[in-house]
Amino acid sequence: MEKALIQISDIGRKYVIGSEVIHAIKSVTLDIHKGEFVALMGPSGSGKSTLMNILGCLDTPSKGTYILNGINVSHMTDNELAEVRNKEIGFVFQTFNLLPRSTSLDNVALPLIYAGASKKERDERAQKALENVGLGNRVTHKPNELSGGQRQRVAVARALINNPSIILADEPTGNLDTKTSIEIMGLLEEIHSKGNTIILVTHEEDIAQHAHRIVRMRDGLVEKDYKNEDVKTVSPRLLNLEKIGSDFEKIV
Numbered sequence: 001m002e003k004a005l006i007q008i009s010d011i012g013r014k015y016v017i018g019s020e021v022i023h024a025i026k027s028v029t030l031d032i033h034k035g036e037f038v039a040l041m042g043p044s045g046s047g048k049s050t051l052m053n054i055l056g057c058l059d060t061p062s063k064g065t066y067i068l069n070g071i072n073v074s075h076m077t078d079n080e081l082a083e084v085r086n087k088e089i090g091f092v093f094q095t096f097n098l099l100p101r102s103t104s105l106d107n108v109a110l111p112l113i114y115a116g117a118s119k120k121e122r123d124e125r126a127q128k129a130l131e132n133v134g135l136g137n138r139v140t141h142k143p144n145e146l147s148g149g150q151r152q153r154v155a156v157a158r159a160l161i162n163n164p165s166i167i168l169a170d171e172p173t174g175n176l177d178t179k180t181s182i183e184i185m186g187l188l189e190e191i192h193s194k195g196n197t198i199i200l201v202t203h204e205e206d207i208a209q210h211a212h213r214i215v216r217m218r219d220g221l222v223e224k225d226y227k228n229e230d231v232k233t234v235s236p237r238l239l240n241l242e243k244i245g246s247d248f249e250k251i252v
């Protein structure tokens with residue numbers, strides 16, 4: 001069997017606050033393979049957000065090892081982590097995290113600036129990425145001229161722009177109504193079907209059911225890790241993504 005894309009072994013994360021030591025993660029061992037669609041679940045304080053920050057190279061563990069795509073990122077400096085993040089991980093956040101004064105095109109192209117791409121290449125790739133999420137006619141719009149669902153699609157296009165190893169989606173439907181949530185989950189399913197690896201952090205059961213594997217955390221430990229036998233999928237008829245489907249290129 002090929003090596004896992006993500007190999008986490010006995011990861012722990014503790015925080016010292018005054019005289020108190022808080023073990024946000026006690027010990028987590030986890031492998032995630034290329035092309036998996038995993039939901040990370042757990043109540044508040046379970047350690048799922050801390051684990052997500054470690055998976056996303058936003059934080060380093062206090063103990064254990066984390067190998068991402070063959071690179072040991074467990075003890076990297078902030079600058080080294082930033083480089084790995086930009087190359088290997090595409091983020092989709094609950095609050096979209098778009099630059100308010102920038103157009104959809106410029107928001108999507110942003111990671112390519114850090115990657116050193118030319119202006120021409122950035123614009124061409126950002127245009128294509130927006131077309132792939134059904135927003136080819138919204139490239140000059142700023143976030144306040146877009147609906148919540150359209151903003152999240154811009155964020156998804158930005159997450160995909162660098163052809164990352166993994167898409168990390170943190171409560172991606174948390175600020176959206178039910179219909180728009182279904183659209184976004186349909187989009188993530190479409191991206192997954194092209195061979196992309198997705199890790200979805202959510203506390204909503206119905207959203208987690210779209211994933212093919214569910215990892216449940218409690219008290220800083222993995223409580224359950226199992227294959228989802230009853231995967232929910234979004235009917236293409238419910239999607240209002242204009243061109244999504246046949247035009248969606250493989251993004252790996």
